[in-house]
Amino acid sequence: MPKPDSSLSAVIVSGGKQYRVAPGDHILVDRLSAEPGSSLKLDRVLLFRNGDDIKVAANELDGLDVEVKVLAHRRGPRIESLRYKSKKRVRVHRGGRADLTALEIIAVGGITGEKTETKTAAKPKAKAGAPKKKAVAAAKAQVEEPKGKVEETKPKRAPRKKDNE
Numbered sequence: 001m002p003k004p005d006s007s008l009s010a011v012i013v014s015g016g017k018q019y020r021v022a023p024g025d026h027i028l029v030d031r032l033s034a035e036p037g038s039s040l041k042l043d044r045v046l047l048f049r050n051g052d053d054i055k056v057a058a059n060e061l062d063g064l065d066v067e068v069k070v071l072a073h074r075r076g077p078r079i080e081s082l083r084y085k086s087k088k089r090v091r092v093h094r095g096g097r098a099d100l101t102a103l104e105i106i107a108v109g110g111i112t113g114e115k116t117e118t119k120t121a122a123k124p125k126a127k128a129g130a131p132k133k134k135a136v137a138a139a140k141a142q143v144e145e146p147k148g149k150v151e152e153t154k155p156k157r158a159p160r161k162k163d164n165e
Contacts, residue, residue, distance in 0.1 A: 010108045011047040012066050018046065021066060021105045023112050031099035034070045039106070041065040048109055064109045071102040 009022040015030030034040055043065040048055040055061055080095035106112065 007049075007051045008108055008111055009049045010045050010064075010066055012042050013044040013046060014042055021108065023105050023108055025105045026071070027103050027105070028074070028076070028100045029103060030101070031073065032070065032101045032103075034101070036070050036072050038070050040068050040070065040103075042068060045109075050109070050111065066105060066109070067107040068103040069106055071104055074100045074102055076100050 009020060011018055011020050013019075014032075017029070019027050019029070021027060032040065045061050045064045045066060046056075048061060048064055055064075076098035078095065078097050080093070082094075083092040084090065
């Protein structure tokens with residue numbers, strides 16, 4: 001998804017759908033016949049924006065293309081449709097999953113955008129079970145068991161009355 005304040009972006013067509021892209025973006029398009037890891041050039045550009053300069057006309061966009069890298073081939077979410085009419089014996093179930101290709105946008109019109117990646121240092125996590133075990137052991141140590149044998153007494157119930165009596 002491109003950032004709204006991006007100064008370099010384009011609108012491209014792939015698989016009959018339009019996508020607004022900028023360098024560094026990841027998009028999912030309909031399945032392309034390319035191997036993962038390979039590079040492609042998408043030449044159907046409808047709009048090109050570089051700062052305040054916007055090109056829309058077909059003659060201005062001749063020779064302009066978007067360079068992409070194929071990341072992987074995936075399947076989309078499961079989409080189902082069910083039509084049912086009660087008392088009419090009508091039950092129609094259709095569904096499927098779309099075949100998609102994940103793309104990374106490398107350059108738009110031969111211009112690569114600046115990537116500002118900030119990586120945060122991953123902190124090692126403490127074992128989740130260790131503090132709990134120590135806390136349970138400390139709680140057991142604090143509980144004192146009675147020294148003498150304690151008998152539990154149940155309340156005595158009155159005998160049941162019979163119906164005959």
